[in-house]
Amino acid sequence: MIQLQNVTVNYGNEWIALYQVSLCVNKGEFVFIVGPTGAGKSTLLKLLYREETATQGTVRVAGHDLNHMPSREVPLFRRRLGIVFQDFGLLPNKTVYENVAFALRVTGESSRTIRRKVPHVLEMVGLAHRPDAFPHQLSGGEQQRVAIARALVNDPPLLLADEPTGNLDPDTSLGIVQLLHHINVRGTTVIVATHDHTIVDRMQRRVVALERGRLVRDDQQGAYRPLLMLSEPMRS
Amino acid sequence: MRLSSLGFLLHEAWLNIRRNGLMSLATLGTVTVALTVLGASLWTIFRLSEYAQFQPRRFDRIDLFLLPDVSRERAETLRDQIAHLPGVARVRLIPREQAWADLQASEPLLTEALEENPLPDKLEVEVRDIAQIQAIAHNFRDQTAYPDVERVVDAGEAVRVMLGLARVVKVVGGSASAGLFIATLFLVYNTIRLTVFARRREIRTMQLVGATPGFIRLPLLLEGLFHGVVGALLASGILLLCAREVSRFVASLRSPLIGDVPSLLSPWHVPAVLVALGALIGLVGSYLAIRRFLRPI
Numbered sequence: 001m002i003q004l005q006n007v008t009v010n011y012g013n014e015w016i017a018l019y020q021v022s023l024c025v026n027k028g029e030f031v032f033i034v035g036p037t038g039a040g041k042s043t044l045l046k047l048l049y050r051e052e053t054a055t056q057g058t059v060r061v062a063g064h065d066l067n068h069m070p071s072r073e074v075p076l077f078r079r080r081l082g083i084v085f086q087d088f089g090l091l092p093n094k095t096v097y098e099n100v101a102f103a104l105r106v107t108g109e110s111s112r113t114i115r116r117k118v119p120h121v122l123e124m125v126g127l128a129h130r131p132d133a134f135p136h137q138l139s140g141g142e143q144q145r146v147a148i149a150r151a152l153v154n155d156p157p158l159l160l161a162d163e164p165t166g167n168l169d170p171d172t173s174l175g176i177v178q179l180l181h182h183i184n185v186r187g188t189t190v191i192v193a194t195h196d197h198t199i200v201d202r203m204q205r206r207v208v209a210l211e212r213g214r215l216v217r218d219d220q221q222g223a224y225r226p227l228l229m230l231s232e233p234m235r236s
Numbered sequence: 237m238r239l240s241s242l243g244f245l246l247h248e249a250w251l252n253i254r255r256n257g258l259m260s261l262a263t264l265g266t267v268t269v270a271l272t273v274l275g276a277s278l279w280t281i282f283r284l285s286e287y288a289q290f291q292p293r294r295f296d297r298i299d300l301f302l303l304p305d306v307s308r309e310r311a312e313t314l315r316d317q318i319a320h321l322p323g324v325a326r327v328r329l330i331p332r333e334q335a336w337a338d339l340q341a342s343e344p345l346l347t348e349a350l351e352e353n354p355l356p357d358k359l360e361v362e363v364r365d366i367a368q369i370q371a372i373a374h375n376f377r378d379q380t381a382y383p384d385v386e387r388v389v390d391a392g393e394a395v396r397v398m399l400g401l402a403r404v405v406k407v408v409g410g411s412a413s414a415g416l417f418i419a420t421l422f423l424v425y426n427t428i429r430l431t432v433f434a435r436r437r438e439i440r441t442m443q444l445v446g447a448t449p450g451f452i453r454l455p456l457l458l459e460g461l462f463h464g465v466v467g468a469l470l471a472s473g474i475l476l477l478c479a480r481e482v483s484r485f486v487a488s489l490r491s492p493l494i495g496d497v498p499s500l501l502s503p504w505h506v507p508a509v510l511v512a513l514g515a516l517i518g519l520v521g522s523y524l525a526i527r528r529f530l531r532p533i
């Protein structure tokens with residue numbers, strides 16, 4: 001599904017956000033990307049939906065070489081992804097319902113399909129009771145759930161989520177992660193960038209750790225911290 | 237693009253206008269003011285040049301008042317003689333009786349007071365080229381060549397002023413309204429750019445969820461069109477109201493110089509021209525503004 005080969009991303013001439021990262025994710029996998037603030041998690045996800053392009057190296061997603069994709073094809077490519085942005089990226093002048101429906105509108109989906117699908121995903125994220133609220137009338141956590149609903153409504157083969165539990169209480173976080181797990185079981189490849197220990201440790205899925213732009217760890221069934229580091233305090 | 241999408245995009249444009257209330261109002265206000273000024277100046281220039289073209293007709297004539305003792309035959313001979321001069325288009329002899337009758341008709345109080353006809357015979361000389369009227373009038377003032385002519389009246393200075401005005405109105409007015417058109421376009425472009433700028437994050441989000449540039453552009457273009465057309469209608473309303481007051485005022489002056497100059501413009505032309513201009517300005521303005529912020533990412 002995803003192949004990164006020796007990918008380096010520079011911002012400007014100086015700042016290296018990712019350095020020589022190679023990563024391969026198969027169809028149907030569930031991957032956490034962890035690391036401290038500024039490690040390059042968001043940059044890695046942006047590469048995958050082509051908001052950023054690699055300065056060096058190749059990025060392939062769902063069979064497309066993103067470095068050489070004509071800009072005309074980019075919208076069509078993005079419609080097959082579900083993206084939860086770290087800043088939610090909700091349209092402020094649209095209601096919850098319209099925000100979610102927008103992802104279907106851009107694909108030219110009929111109003112009938114939209115009326116069928118949107119309430120369904122709102123139900124899934126627990127927002128069925130507030131379809132007519134505007135984003136500024138919602139709490140941070142509720143906005144985040146709208147963002148998740150919008151990412152799911154297309155039934156995308158690949159779901160990219162940047163801090164999808166960043167503003168949620170532990171119980172709700174777990175609910176969201178279970179939702180993501182559920183979607184993963186149905187066949188969607190899921191990539192989640194996070195610094196939420198609890199959910200990573202609880203899920204026991206593949207963990208890719210970044211530190212200052214470098215890939216420092218890739219465990220098939222990992223925890224947020226490597227076992228070595230966990231044991232360190234005991235040793236001293 | 238599918239039909240259901242088109243319906244959605246129309247609805248989108250309408251929602252944007254409604255939900256960005258204050259910004260829409262600001263844009264609409266700007267467009268209205270700009271188009272009112274542009275429309276007023278275009279209209280003024282058009283009317284002024286109509287006046288300027290109309291007026292010289294009254295001034296392309298030299299009146300020669302003959303001495304009271306000149307006989308009718310001598311007057312007719314003089315008329316035929318002048319008719320053959322170069323630069324003269326036509327000569328008409330107005331006998332004193334006819335002039336008196338005309339005066340009686342137009343100013344009955346005056347003629348009653350006078351009782352007897354004091355008017356001399358008059359020759360009305362129409363020249364071919366207005367620019368030469370002064371030179372020709374000057375010849376008639378030569379007493380030895382035209383001993384029978386007592387007084388020569390030509391429009392003189394007035395003609396020159398009118399001709400100059402006609403030229404100035406055309407040149408200055410033409411370039412002023414061209415400048416004003418560009419200024420209006422820029423003003424509208426800038427206002428729409430501000431609206432688009434305020435929504436650049438929104439536009440980015442739309443791009444990231446897979447909206448094509450056309451899908452994002454169309455509602456914004458429709459918004460520009462809406463502001464242009466509605467602004468033009470408001471401006472037309474303002475202009476027509478003002479025009480009514482102005483023409484009332486002008487009529488109240490009863491100046492003989494400002495007669496009823498017929499106009500090629502009917503009141504319907506004003507909204508028609510302004511709406512066309514407004515639509516053009518709205519579309520071009522928003523197109524330019526969008527192009528600036530709709531970079532592919």
Ligand SMILES: Nc1ncnc2c1ncn2[C@@H]1O[C@H](COP(=O)(O)OP(=O)(O)OP(=O)(O)O)[C@@H](O)[C@H]1O
Nearest residue numbers: 011012015017035036037038039040041042043044
């Ligand atoms: N547009 C940009 N221009 C310049 N530098 C940037 C830009 N975006 C990110 N960076 C830098 O690149 C580095 C990686 O940023 P990134 O957003 O990927 O971090 P992150 O791991 O997602 O952090 P967080 O956990 O806080 O979200 C940071 O040091 C950041 O300052």
Ligand SMILES: [Mg+2]
Nearest residue numbers: 041042086162
């Ligand atoms: Mg981030």
